[in-house]
Amino acid sequence: MNEEFFSERGCIPKFNTNVRRHLIAGGKLSWREVSPVIFGSMFQSVMDPELRRELGAHYTSEKNIFKVIGPLFLDGLNAELENILGIKTKSLRKKRLKEFQEKLASIRIGDPACGSGNFLVVSYRELKMLELRAVKAILDTDPDRGRSLLTDWMNQYSKVSIDHFYGMELEEFPAYIARVSMWLMEHVMKQKFGALLGAVSPSLPLEAKANIACVNALTSDWTTVFPAKQLSYIIGNPPFGGALRISKSQKAEVLAIFPDVKDAGKLDYVTCWYQKATQLMSVNPRIECAFVSTNSICQGEQVAPLWGKLFSEGVHINFAHQTFQWRNEARGNAGVYCVVVGFSKKERERKFLYQYENPQAEPVTVQVNQINAYLLDAKESVFIRKASSAISADKPMFLGNMPNDGGNLIIEPADYATFWAVEKLRPYIKKLIGSRELLHSEERFCLWLHSAPEEILKIQLVAERIERCRSVRLASRDPGCRKLAQRPHEFRDLNNPESCIVVPRVSSERREYIPMGFIGSDTILTDLCHMVPNGTPYDFGILESRMHMVWMRTVCGRLESRYRYSRNLCYNTFPWPQVSEKQREQIENLARNILMIRESYPGTTLADLYDPDKMPSDLRKAHYELDVAVERLYRRKPFQSDEERLSHLFRRYEKLVSHEDDSSLFNEE
Structure with a gap:
């Protein structure tokens, strides 16, 4: 069947009565109606939550996948096919349809953070559905429908293959899931083609396979996995890890990929995939890319170091979904705010922004002249620094x-009456507010002893607090904080x-x-x-x-x-x-x-x-x-x-x- 996939001996686990009952019930379902895409959701459901957080892994729903592949290539291909189908001259229509099929067959797609393969599975399915429509239209132009029974029909009528798809995945288990999902989708599509052509090509033995490599995408040379010269598109949902949440090894990867970028330490983990994709575009400038990312890469301090670097290397943003809230069918739905950015060195003439009235709304498509790093219709060169x-x-x-005081200059509610009872201390007791106190009308107080006379500082209640504050500051590893021990009666700042x-x-x-x-x-x-x-x-x-x-x-x-x-x-x-x-x-x-x-x-x-x-x-x-x-x-x-x-x-x-x-x-x- 397939020596690589079935080479290992599988151990069948022991089942109890409850598991056996579930297996029998599951066996009664119509599995032919279950989409292979669902494996991504299943995988995330059983994935260890701590590992998922560490890897920044988030399963991508089909709706969100289409936000990437739609404007990147699928919308254009659909429009192109519709135009061809509208050609009145039969011979010219047939010629254009065959050229369109060859174009589909030439497309190569890579996902450098493929997880369980959903981006690749959906992309393969959609290209096959386009090919199926094209083949049906070709056959409709020819009265001799007997060709549908040709033995070699797969080579003649089914040219988009799963071996045109490439993925990288750090973990072994999701990489296997991705390979299996692609095989299952290939089987589904063979059934659909067979229904049209009158003969189904057998799915076994498993001959073609998706090229899924179990590697670290950030330390690997992408040209060893992706056919750089033939690659058409890079897609995916790379790990989301924020700059302050990633591990030391992940931080080291970021700094290694952006060695000459000031403030690289403030970049999110996902930015590494943007830079690696840009580097591959230097080998083949025709490559176009689109990623789902957290919206932080287009906000705040990350914008200038990331997009300043990418724009300097000739990258242009061709389309983008502005901030939307992440939603998928998996358990533990990711509650994050995302963007989709489509970019390449080959600048498109027509650019589109997908704008949201609010992050939960549906997008409105707007054609624009330019898209900047903040995903706005404005000049690329403008960065808010x-x-x-x-x-x-x-x-x-x-x-x-x-305060930088270890809490010793703060008067907690339980102690307020004691301090207020000392009448001469009252002018030095002030309200204290931060964000929470302002927004929720909560009361706090503090000792504000700036310029307080010596007699106030010697009051026992006060002197004890001052001495504790001094001890906290002296024990600090921060030299600046230790220096503050010279004035332990005051906040660090005196505004x-x-x-x-x-x-x-x-x-x-x-x-x-x-x-x-x-x-x-x-x-x-x-x-x-x-x-x-x-x-x-x-x-x-x-x-x-x-x-x-x-x-x-x-x-x-x-x-x-x-x-x-x-x-x-x-x-x-x-x-x-x-x-x-x-x-x-x-x-x-x-x-x-x-x-x-x-x-x-x-x-x-x-x-x-x-x-x-x-x-x-x-x-x-x-x-x-x-x-x-x-x-x-x-x-x-x-x-x-x-x-x-x-x-x-x-x-x-x-x-x-x-x-x-x-x-x-x-x-x-």
Whole structure:
């Protein structure tokens, strides 16, 4: 049957009554109706969860596979076949159909992280179905249907073979699953061809086979597995591992693949497959590639090091699915946010973005002129790079105060009454808020002893805390922290302005707006928030606007799926509008209106007020009015979508970093 596949002796396990009953019940099912693709889901269900997490392995549903292979090659092939079938002249139609079949037979596809083979199985099936339609149309042009009984019908009418497909997989078991799945799909397709041609080619012995290699794709030479000169497409769903979650050996692989890239240590594991694919394109520039990846590769700090490298090597993005939520049929459904990026050195004339109103929605296809690293219709060359100071805002933003105290300068609820009872200590007890306290109206307090006189520091309650803080800092491995032991009565940072705008560093991705607020000098802000000292209602209005929110969602990274606001990447790079005093006053009034409406809901937290399912209608209306007013500061013509807003902001950013006047953009169409 097949010496390689059946060469090992299989051990039949002992079955109990329950297993025997399940086997008999399973045997009664119509297995011919079960798709070989389902093996991928079955494999993930039995895969060790810890191993799955370590490898970053996520089974890919057919729906998500089509997001890759559809725009990469399948949509074009379907359209081409439809055009051929529309040819009126029979002889010309037959000629074009045979040429189309030869084209299908010439396609070679590789998946360098094939897992249980679903990408390859679905791609093979879809190419065979196209071939089947073409063969049927060829036979329909010929009155002599007797040829369907030719002995050599497989060579003449079935030319797309499983040995045109190549895969790499690190683990041995899924590699075997991939080979078996391809054989099973080949058998299914032979049955379909046989139904058309009147004779079924036997599936046994197993002659052709998919070329699945059990290797580490990142340490292997891809030309030893893939036929580089003949390869047409690279597809797949490489491991998702984030830069902070991968193992030391995986981190070493990333650094080895990006040896000359600054900040390579911040790159996700999946970026290695992008670079390896790009290297193979140097051997054959006709190769086109598309991968499913976490959306982090198109956000935040990873964008410039990854895409700066790929673009410098001549890569262009030809199509992309913007952020969508991962869904599949496997158990333990992967709760991640993904993108699909199709790229090559051969730039396509027609480019497409698949845009989502929200990550759970269905995509809308938009033809665009260009696609940049943020998956927007904007210039490839523009990267939002970290800035140590604001390029446009007139006030600086700072990180809140890191205590670095081992909790000793924090007054927990159980101790608050004891400290408050010491009357002369009260001026040095201040409210303490971070992201959670701001959003959920929780109370915490701290000792703020900056500039406190010696008599306060010698109070026993205080002196004990100071000494414990000193010990914690001296025991630290960090030299900077040990140095702080010289002033153990103080937080590491000493920012306590008269008033400031508070911006939480992390916020739920479900919120349309990051809830921000104001605090006074009676409150200390932790390093879980950013602050804009002496920020005005106008500053608050711009920061709470939709224009700023779409910028934040695009250029900032994420903590898991939550927004992670970055001072250097977001605030310092955001293009603020040029305004008159009258316009400034209008924004201030609209911002104050939002603050007043919030206060009209006493006892309701910001987390609840900004929950999209609970947000009061008057608050939503106030934000809408602010959004419209802020957008009018940027452009006379209303924006129709977030993509338009971002494209406009990117153009302003480009002019700002080039020190060009951006006022002309106000009148753009």
